Amino acid sequence: MSRSSSSYHHGDLVTALETAAFELLAEQGHAALSLREVARRAGVSHNAPYHHFGDRTALLHHLAEAAMGRLLAAQQQALERAEGADAVERAVALGLAYTGWAVANPNAFAVVFDPAVCVPGQPTGEMGPLIAENERLLAETVAALAPGDPDGVAAVTSWAAVHGLAELVIAGHVPAAAAEPAIRSLMTALSPAHGG
Amino acid sequence: MSRSSSSYHHGDLVTALETAAFELLAEQGHAALSLREVARRAGVSHNAPYHHFGDRTALLHHLAEAAMGRLLAAQQQALERAEGADAVERAVALGLAYTGWAVANPNAFAVVFDPAVCVPGQPTGEMGPLIAENERLLAETVAALAPGDPDGVAAVTSWAAVHGLAELVIAGHVPAAAAEPAIRSLMTALSPAHGG
DNA sequence: AGGCGAACTGGACAGTGCCCAGATGCAAGC
DNA sequence: GCTTGCATCTGGGCACTGTCCAGTTCGCCT
Numbered sequence: 001m002s003r004s005s006s007s008y009h010h011g012d013l014v015t016a017l018e019t020a021a022f023e024l025l026a027e028q029g030h031a032a033l034s035l036r037e038v039a040r041r042a043g044v045s046h047n048a049p050y051h052h053f054g055d056r057t058a059l060l061h062h063l064a065e066a067a068m069g070r071l072l073a074a075q076q077q078a079l080e081r082a083e084g085a086d087a088v089e090r091a092v093a094l095g096l097a098y099t100g101w102a103v104a105n106p107n108a109f110a111v112v113f114d115p116a117v118c119v120p121g122q123p124t125g126e127m128g129p130l131i132a133e134n135e136r137l138l139a140e141t142v143a144a145l146a147p148g149d150p151d152g153v154a155a156v157t158s159w160a161a162v163h164g165l166a167e168l169v170i171a172g173h174v175p176a177a178a179a180e181p182a183i184r185s186l187m188t189a190l191s192p193a194h195g196g
Numbered sequence: 197m198s199r200s201s202s203s204y205h206h207g208d209l210v211t212a213l214e215t216a217a218f219e220l221l222a223e224q225g226h227a228a229l230s231l232r233e234v235a236r237r238a239g240v241s242h243n244a245p246y247h248h249f250g251d252r253t254a255l256l257h258h259l260a261e262a263a264m265g266r267l268l269a270a271q272q273q274a275l276e277r278a279e280g281a282d283a284v285e286r287a288v289a290l291g292l293a294y295t296g297w298a299v300a301n302p303n304a305f306a307v308v309f310d311p312a313v314c315v316p317g318q319p320t321g322e323m324g325p326l327i328a329e330n331e332r333l334l335a336e337t338v339a340a341l342a343p344g345d346p347d348g349v350a351a352v353t354s355w356a357a358v359h360g361l362a363e364l365v366i367a368g369h370v371p372a373a374a375a376e377p378a379i380r381s382l383m384t385a386l387s388p389a390h391g392g
Numbered sequence: 393a394g395g396c397g398a399a400c401t402g403g404a405c406a407g408t409g410c411c412c413a414g415a416t417g418c419a420a421g422c
Numbered sequence: 423g424c425t426t427g428c429a430t431c432t433g434g435g436c437a438c439t440g441t442c443c444a445g446t447t448c449g450c451c452t
Contacts, residue, residue, distance in 0.1 A: 008416050009430055029312045031227045034408060045432050047410085052430095056409065106311065113367045115302065116225045120368025131369065156361075156370055157378045161353060164360025171309045172316025173327065174352055182353045189385040204447050205399055230439065241401050243441090248399090252440065394452085401446065408439070415432065422425080 014052050014062075016042040021063050025107040030060060030114070060117045061125065067108040068130045074101040075137060087145035088187050094141050095162040095183040102166035103176055109166065135159075145191040154190050161186050210248050210258075212238040217259050221303040226256060226310070256313045257321065263304040264326045270297040271333060283341035284383050290337050291358040291379040298362035299372055305362065331355075341387040350386050357382050 010016065020041035024033055035056050036046040053059040078097030082090045102109040111117055118127055139155045146154040165182055168174040174182075206212065216237035220229055231252050232242045249255040274293030278286045298305040307313055314323055335351045342350040361378055364370040370378075 008432085009418070011430095013430085029310075031312060035410090036408065046408090047433080048431055050410075113363060114225075115367050116227060118367070120366070123368075151377070153374075153377050153381045156364075156374050157357060157382050160360035160364055160370070160378060161357035161382075162360065163364060164356035164358065164362075165352075166360075167309060167363060168352075168356055168359060170316070171311050171314070172319075174356070178349075178352050181347070181349050182356060185349045186353050186357075204401085205449070207399095209399080231441095232439065242439095243402080244400055246441075396449105396451085398449085399447080402444095404443080405441090406439100407441105409437095411436080412434085413432105414434105416430080418427105418429090420425105420427085422423100 010042075010044060010048070013042065013044060013048060016044075017049055017052065017059065018063065018066060021059065022066075022108065025063070025105075025111070029107050030063070030111045030117075033060075035059065057117060060111055060114075061127075063108070064111045064114075064117050065126045065130065067105070068112050068127065068134075070105070071098070071101050071109070071112065072130055072134050072137075074098075075134070079137070079141070087141075088184075088191050091141050091145055091158070091187040091190075092180070092184050094138065095158065095165075095187070096180060098162045099166040099169065099179045099183070103169050103179075106170040109170070113163075142190070145187065147192070158186065158190065206238075206240060206244070209238065209240060209244060212240075213245055213248065213255065214259065214262060217255065218262070218304065221259070221301075221307070225303050226259070226307045226313075229256075231255065253313060256307055256310075257323075259304070260307045260310075260313050261322045261326065263301070264308050264323065264330075266301070267294070267297050267305070267308065268326055268330050268333075270294075271330065275333070275337070283337075284380075284387050287337050287341055287354070287383040287386075288376070288380050290334065291354065291361075291383070292376060294358045295362040295365065295375045295379070299365050299375075302366040305366070309359075338386070341383065343388070354382065354386065 017038055020038045021033065023041065024037065035049055038059070039046050039049050042048075049059060053062060075094055075097045078093045079090060082093040085093070118124075122128075123131060135155070138159055139152060142155045142158050143149065149155065162183060165174065165179050169176050169179060213234055216234045217229065219237065220233060231245055234255070235242045235245050238244075245255060249258060271290055271293045274289045275286060278289040281289070314320075318324075319327060331351070334355055335348060338348075338351045338354050339345065345351065358379060361370065361375050365372050365375060
């Protein structure tokens with residue numbers, strides 16, 4: 001699609017901007033991400049992005065969707081790798097995939113959960129389905145190890161713990177090595193084999 | 197101290213700037229917080245802040261310290277109120293104080309845990325002691341309900357879960373009402389009376 | 393009383409997000 | 423094939439920001 005290498009009409013600017021932005025996110029937080037710098041890296045004028053994203057926030061929202069997609073993919077792959085395993089082990093693998101991706105891509109991760117980017121009220125665009133799919137994945141995995149959980153309390157607790165772990169590791173308050181034991185202890189605590 | 201109401205030398209600009217900044221944080225995220233707007237609200241020139249904070253980041257760091265102090269105070273008060281109670285109930289109260297304050301002051305909360313403000317490596321200023329005190333409080337409370345926890349895995353897990361819960365509620369992915377059951381289920385799961 | 397130095401002022405500069413009018417060139421019609 | 427329409431891209435401009443600089447004010451110490 002769009003072989004066009006004409007210098008004027010880029011042809012695939014959205015992707016180019018996304019790539020450039022992720023490149024910048026590898027180096028700095030999204031607060032320091034400037035539309036003009038992204039445009040510069042993509043080799044276009046400072047105004048070109050406005051024809052694809054009405055706003056700086058719109059670009060960030062697009063990045064958030066892309067990042068969420070990657071986070072979800074990382075978890076799906078982890079679950080595939082742990083296909084034959086124990087229910088607890090599968091849950092641990094899922095959690096570790098989440099924290100692992102977050103710690104490896106802290107700035108991209110931050111965009112996804114920034115309330116100023118993805119408004120708390122209603123998720124717009126692809127964000128809703130992506131989050132829903134992630135919740136489904138989690139609910140499924142948690143249900144396999146904590147069957148009696150009508151209101152999904154265990155699922156919420158797991159998500160919160162794993163998410164918080166990621167944030168605390170990124171903020172430097174918890175060493176990265178503490179993630180695995182914490183997740184494993186949580187998952188075993190949730191499993192009925194442990195008690196309750 | 198410094199009764200000075202002379203218009204030139206403010207006398208207590210640091211406090212005035214802090215107040216103005218927290219006022220702005222009640223309305224918008226710290227990404228949108230401008231030094232000039234803070235100065236304007238404090239009634240001084242756009243350059244006055246630079247004689248107290250070398251940097252925009254320095255102001256944010258100061259705000260982070262102040263916010264962390266308030267978060268800590270909220271938890272201490274909650275523990276005092278739950279003085280005679282059950283170990284689980286005390287832990288729940290502590291957790292609810294954390295999430296409660298965070299959800300009530302999402303933007304201030306975000307400053308505290310922004311890696312771009314409080315650098316992951318070494319906490320500078322008052323931040324270190326404040327975090328340490330919070331960890332002590334948590335470790336103490338968790339130790340009362342999960343005695344055998346040499347490496348503090350339960351404490352880390354609790355912090356992560358409560359922290360993550362706060363973030364997810366703020367981001368709109370979890371309803372605020374889900375916080376209490378989640379925290380209570382976690383704390384009971386950690387207590388040996390429950391199992392294990 | 394005199395002067396030092398911290399606190400504050402205004403001006404300036406580069407950089408930013410966003411708006412406007414104009415240039416460009418692909419695709420669809422004749 | 424040539425013209426025309428329109429999304430795409432360009433450059434300039436504006437208000438705003440963070441930060442630097444030189445000057446002003448005034449509390450405090452000698």
